[in-house]
Every structure is written in structure tokens, then in C-alpha cells.
């Protein structure tokens with residue numbers, strides 16, 4: 672069943688479109704990767720889905736319901752969670768306090784406590800550091816915190832904007848292991864990456880975005896095997912090649 676359907680959305684900041692006529696679909700339990708170079712429009716796509724920016728035209732439907740005009744909070748309550756680029760950890764709060772903020776959409780304190788316990792089980796490093804300031808975590812640990820916090824709302828769709836950006840190879844391994852685990856648990860993922868080197872590990876389908884438009888889309892195996900695509904749109908970064 673289609674969970675997210677986007678049809679021909681155009682988003683403008685001023686007169687120039689940041690993305691134009693972008694369409695995509697994500698089925699329940701599927702992982703879609705969107706790849707593209709700097710400025711391709713990847714973050715703008717995530718902002719449009721999560722209701723932070725409003726498209727000038729087009730349709731966005733989640734589970735058959737239009738998301739247009741709902742805004743970020745109502746969109747989150749419907750089950751769309753974003754791990755934004757740059758992670759957005761709350762300064763001045765501990766790891767535990769940062770995580771607690773992720774439980775605010777849950778119905779009651781007992782389900783919040785249960786979700787926190789599950790989260791600490793999945794992310795043992797966060798349990799170890801739970802009373803420390805979140806800003807003292809390494810970049811990879813902060814990325815885990817951002818993912819854990821997004822998962823606490825029990826989202827039906829998890830969007831990750833460049834989760835491997837700026838991380839050491841060991842931490843990229845860790846993040847992709849987490850994504851693989853989420854996928855095996857049936858989580859629906861929209862994975863945004865500038866560097867496509869690792870997406871073959873999790874993506875079912877891939878969309879290549881360039882200059883705000885979809886240049887190619889298809890099964891991950893087909894897109895990743897297309898050398899012309901990465902030469903043309905991804906700065907020659909080898910698709911599916913290890914870092």
C-alpha cells in the first residue's frame with residue numbers, strides 16, 4: 672500500500688523554484704533513497720513533506736490524506752518524523768532530556784516510559800551517556816540521538832536528511848547498521864543522501880535529484896548500476912562504492 676504519494680510538487684523561495692514538478696511514491700515498509708549533489712533540492716523536499724514549507728503547486732498525500740497546509744506539528748502527529756540535516760540536538764539538555772522531548776506526542780506517561788526503555792535498548796551508547804549533556808556526544812552519537820528521538824514518536828514514515836554527513840567511516844557503519852535494523856523491523860524510510868556510496872545497503876528504490884528536478888528513478892539495483900547517472904548528476908561519486 673502506498674504510504675506517501677507526492678505528485679508534481681513545486682517549491683519556491685522567491686521567484687526561483689528550489690524543486691519543480693517532483694513526484695514520488697513510498698510504499699509501506701519500503702526504503703526510498705533520494706540522492707543528489709549540493710543544492711539539488713533534497714532538504715527542500717523534506718521540508719515540504721513535513722509541512723515546514725508549503726509547495727506552490729502539487730499534491731502530497733500520506734496514507735490517503737492531504738498533508739498540504741497542515742503544518743509541522745499536525746504532520747508529525749499523523750506519523751511523519753524528520754531527522755533533519757545537522758541533527759538539531761537541544762543544547763543545555765542531557766541525553767535523557769533530549770529523548771524525553773521526542774515522547775511528547777505519545778498519549779500518556781506510561782507509553783512514554785516504555786518507549787524510552789525500548790530506545791535505550793536499541794541505542795546502548797545513549798543509555799550509557801543518558802545523564803551527560805547531549806552536546807558532549809560525538810557527531811555519530813548525536814546522530815543516533817536524533818534518530819532515537821524521532822523514533823520515539825512511533826512514526827509511520829521516518830525521513831533522514833543526510834544522516835552520514837560529516838561522520839567517520841566507523842560511525843557511518845554504525846548509522847547504516849541502525850538503518851538496516853529499522854528496515855528489517857518494517858519501518859518505512861525516506862533516506863536523503865548526497866553521498867550515495869552506502870545506499871545500496873538499505874534502499875529498495877532510488878531517485879536522482881538535480882537542479883530541483885527528478886532526473887532518474889527506479890529500482891536501487893538498476894539506478895546504482897548506471898555509471899552515466901553518477902557521472903552526470905553526482906559529481907562522479909561511485910554509486911554503491913564503499914567509502
Ligand SMILES: Nc1ncnc2c1ncn2[C@@H]1O[C@H](COP(=O)(O)OP(=O)(O)OP(=O)(O)O)[C@@H](O)[C@H]1O
Pocket residue numbers: 684688689690707708709710711712713714715716756865
Ligand atoms: N531558505 C531559502 N531561501 C532561498 N533559497 C533557498 C533556501 N533554502 C534553499 N534554497 C535554495 O534552494 C535550492 C535547493 O536547496 P536545498 O537545501 O533543498 O538543496 P539540498 O539538495 O538539500 O542541498 P545540500 O545538500 O547542500 O543541503 C538551492 O539552490 C538553495 O540555494
